[in-house]
Amino acid sequence: MRILARFWKALGSMNLTILLCLLLAADVVWGYAAIRWRTALFIPLNDLGLFAWMQTYGRHNLTYTGWFFALLVLLALLALNTASCTLERVRHVLAARSSLSVVRLAVKLGPHVMHAAVLVILLGYLASYLYTEVVVGTVLLPGRSYTLPGDAGVITFVEFRHEVYQGSRLKVFQGEVIRPEAAMMLSAKGRQREAILGFNQPVRLNGYSIHLSDFAPKKPGGMRLNKRIDLHIRKDPGVVLYLTGIGMFCLGLGLYMLDWRMYREVRQ
């Protein structure tokens, strides 16, 4: 038991953090080069999920994907290092809480909130790559519907609206749709609501997020293709975690800066 406790304490060493961060920096530079050489190997990672990708693309192209396996190991070690270090330091801060005001205690916890946020974000990523349900290649024409997996709801493409590029600054975009919008009817559990789907404007229904991946026609009017939208549908349990992590990090950052302004600069 004592050995375990000692190991856990050693795991929280700041020197280990420094070493891991340096290794991670080197590893992602290797990753940059690998993705530039073989982009196609990594694109399915978002749709296949981590295990399926590792067993197929990952395992059979280790020259190009080795950095990703190293990244997973290093991030796991960094998560353990961060958890051990943060828990130890939070314990010390909380032990001294009786001598601190509420504000002082909160600002002292700022850096630890940021560290905890990193853990939550990493957990969110892991959940996202392990448990996301993905439906790709769903194409809808106006008036057609699609039933989400498990009868979670029905989405109907009602109407295609768009904004056309105005002006003459970019010739290549002249007369082209630059802001596509699809009016959708979402039905679940006997309830219906209207929503607008666009690039960077997904709609959510019963835990599923529906993203616009492509559309037609790119230029309105004339003898063009039929109106259609291509959808990318995901049920990602990690989203909540990594968005919470981002919020926590910002909160911790705010507290830390407050600490800097209120106490450290005064001391200096």
Place this chain on the structure above:
Amino acid sequence: MTIAPVSLYWALALYAAALVVLRIVSRRLLLPVLGAGLVVNCLAVAYRYSQAWPMLPMHLAPVLTPAVLACLVMVRSSVQAPPDTRERQVRQLALLFMFVCLLAAQLFPKDFYLSFLRSDSIFAHAMLFAGTVGRACFLLSIAWSTVFFIRSSAEERSVCMRRALSWAAWGVVFWTLSMFSGEMWSYLGWGTPVVWDDPAILLMMAAWFLYITLLHLHFSRAWGLRARALFFAMGGFAAIVLSLLADFGPFRPPW
């Protein structure tokens, strides 16, 4: 309103002139000359933006970074009383960084890529601007840690390291906000936290990890002041070069 294209060579010439003014002529002339360079640089940025709006102009960072750095130097110059030698040396280095960054943007341009529809997002623009402010802060941190080696007294060196750390910390704040904006954009546009088609995010992560290392090195005090300053200067420089790597294209001679 239309904005006419502006040659970056004018901004380059004015930044070089600002460097000469600061080094040889008169400090009083610095603000007008640097201000003129900044105006030309901003016009070049505005032109690129006006071409792409509401989408994001592609690979704008090497042109935007010198402008943000010039803003920071001008703000510091106008709020500070007569600067000491350290501050002047930092400004000279900052001007040198602006010149080199803009020259590299001119010789290795990548602005021929067209904007894409998904870049019409507030988070895409926030990612660019927060990242650029972060990079400018990192450059000032590098400048302070370089001046550390020029100064000889222990007190001066300690001041240099404090300033380097302070700018690095601000850099990390903006860099992190930039990464979060990118993550939000990625989620809204593609439904995933990382889009693997574009490896540039990995270079951002590399710079982030390097700066996190620098901050932890400072907090742990595991290394001596000199070693830390060297790592701040060299590691920081490597991080900046890496973060800009994806924004440079093939060599295009000026003639």
